[in-house]
Amino acid sequence: MAINLDPSLRKWLSVGSGIGIEIGLRDLRVTLVRVRPSGVRLLAQTTIENYRQRPAAEWGAGYNAFLRKHGVAHLAATVLLPRNEVIIRLAPFPGVSDKDLPAALRYQADSFHPFPEDEAVYDWSRLGRTAMVLIGIARREIVERHAGLFNEAGVRVAQITVSAAALYAGVRLLRTPPDAGLLTAMPLETGEVEVYGESNERTLFSATFDLPPERAAALSAAELRIHSEAAQDPLALLPAAQGETVQSPLSYAAALVSACPRLALGVNLLPPERRVANSRLMLVPTAALACLLLLMVAALGIQGAWEDRRYLQAIGTEIAQLEPRVRQAASLDQSVERTRNRTRQLDQFRRRSSEDMEVLKEATKLLPPPAWLSSLEVTRTGVLFAGEAEQAAGLLKTFDESPLFTNSDFALGIVRVGAMEAFRIRSQREAPKP
Structure with a gap:
C-alpha cells in the first residue's frame, strides 16, 4: 500500500x-x-x-x-x-x-x-x-x-x-504527522461530538461522546496520553x-x-x-509527461556519462603528450643528483689531506722533545702512534685531552729503552666531516 x-x-x-x-x-x-x-x-x-x-x-x-x-x-x-x-x-x-x-x-x-x-x-x-x-x-x-x-x-x-x-x-x-500526537473534536448534527486522535500510545483513536466538545477532547487526550491543549480544529490537521x-x-x-x-x-x-x-x-496526460520527464532525465544522465568519457580521453591525450617531457625531466634530475654526489665525494677527498695534516700537527704539539715518533698510521677512524718518551704512561691522558683524539689506549706494553720508554698508542679520531 x-x-x-x-x-x-x-x-x-x-x-x-x-x-x-x-x-x-x-x-x-x-x-x-x-x-x-x-x-x-x-x-x-x-x-x-x-x-x-x-x-x-x-x-x-x-x-x-x-x-x-x-x-x-x-x-x-x-x-x-x-x-x-x-x-x-x-x-x-x-x-x-x-x-x-x-x-x-x-x-x-x-x-x-x-x-x-x-x-x-x-x-x-x-x-x-x-x-x-x-x-x-x-x-x-x-x-x-x-x-x-x-x-x-x-x-x-x-x-x-x-x-x-x-x-x-x-x-x-x-x-508527516507530528510525533507529539494529534487530536480534534468535531460536533455532529446528532448533537454528539466525534473525536479523532493519534499518539504514541494509541495508533488511532475514534469515538463519539454525548458531551461538550471541550470535555470530550479532555477525556480523549487522557486516553491518548497527550495534553488536552493539543486539540486542534480538524482543518488544521489536513x-x-x-x-x-x-x-x-x-x-x-x-x-x-x-x-x-x-x-x-x-x-x-x-x-x-x-x-x-x-x-x-x-x-494519459500525466503518464505522457512522466515518460517525457524520464526520457529527459535519462538523456541528461547519458550526456553526463558521455562528457565524462570525453574529459577522460582529453586528460589521457594530455598525459601522453607530457610523458616524454616528464621522463626527460626525471633523467635530468638523476643526472644532477649524480653530479652532486661526485662533487661531494671530491670535496671529502680534498678535505682528507688537510685533516690528516691536522693529526700530524696535533701529535707534534702533544709530544714535546725529547719525545719523538718513529711511526704514525692514520686511518679515517683512528691513529696508531709509535715512538719513545721519557715517561710514556701519561701520554694516554694527554691524547684524550686533545679535541682530535679519544679513547686512547696502549696497543702494546711500555718497553724501557735506555733512558727512554718505547710506546704504541691507539686512539680514535672524530668521525670525518661529510
Whole structure:
C-alpha cells in the first residue's frame, strides 16, 4: 500500500482530482479538490439540501451539472457514512502477515459487531507497518440503501468509507504527522461530538461522546496520553487548501481520499459489484509527461556519462603528450643528483689531506722533545702512534685531552729503552666531516 511509503516519495505520488461527499441527516455536502505535490486546490463545494425528501433524479441532475461545470464529470466520488451509522474498531494482530490477515479477521468478525452475521458488512486496512488494523463496520441494509439512492440519482460512487479512515489518510497527505500526537473534536448534527486522535500510545483513536466538545477532547487526550491543549480544529490537521474556505472538513477529507486513493486506507464498505472506477484515460496526460520527464532525465544522465568519457580521453591525450617531457625531466634530475654526489665525494677527498695534516700537527704539539715518533698510521677512524718518551704512561691522558683524539689506549706494553720508554698508542679520531 502506497500510504506506507516514505513521506518524501508519497508527496510526489500525490497527484489527482477527487470528489468527496459527506452524508448528513438532511443534506449532502460535496467538495471537489485537485491535488498536486505543491499543494491542494479547492475547486468547488456545494450542498445538496433535503436530499432524502426530494426525487433522486432531480438532485442527481443538479449534482452532475455541478461536476460538468467544473470539468470533473468523469470522476467517481468517495462517500463518507454518518458516524452514527458505522462502528469503527481498532484491533491488534501481532505476528499475522498481510497474506493471513483476511482469514484472521473472518475468524474474529462476529466479535467486532452486535449484528447478525448476514446483516453486517465490513472492510479493513492495516495502519502503516504496525500490527494494528482499522475495521469499518455498518449494517448491510444501510449501505445498500445509500448505494441504491446514489445509483438512482446517477451519482458515480467508487468508495463508501468511514471518517477515521479518511482522516488518517488526509493527515498524511503532503505532510508527516507530528510525533507529539494529534487530536480534534468535531460536533455532529446528532448533537454528539466525534473525536479523532493519534499518539504514541494509541495508533488511532475514534469515538463519539454525548458531551461538550471541550470535555470530550479532555477525556480523549487522557486516553491518548497527550495534553488536552493539543486539540486542534480538524482543518488544521489536513493539508491547507488554496482557493475557497473549506465548509466541511469531513467532505474535504473524503475528497482527498478520492483524489489519491492509492495513498489512502482501503476501507471500502461498498460492494465490489457497485464500485465505479475512475476512467484510466485521465491518467494519459500525466503518464505522457512522466515518460517525457524520464526520457529527459535519462538523456541528461547519458550526456553526463558521455562528457565524462570525453574529459577522460582529453586528460589521457594530455598525459601522453607530457610523458616524454616528464621522463626527460626525471633523467635530468638523476643526472644532477649524480653530479652532486661526485662533487661531494671530491670535496671529502680534498678535505682528507688537510685533516690528516691536522693529526700530524696535533701529535707534534702533544709530544714535546725529547719525545719523538718513529711511526704514525692514520686511518679515517683512528691513529696508531709509535715512538719513545721519557715517561710514556701519561701520554694516554694527554691524547684524550686533545679535541682530535679519544679513547686512547696502549696497543702494546711500555718497553724501557735506555733512558727512554718505547710506546704504541691507539686512539680514535672524530668521525670525518661529510
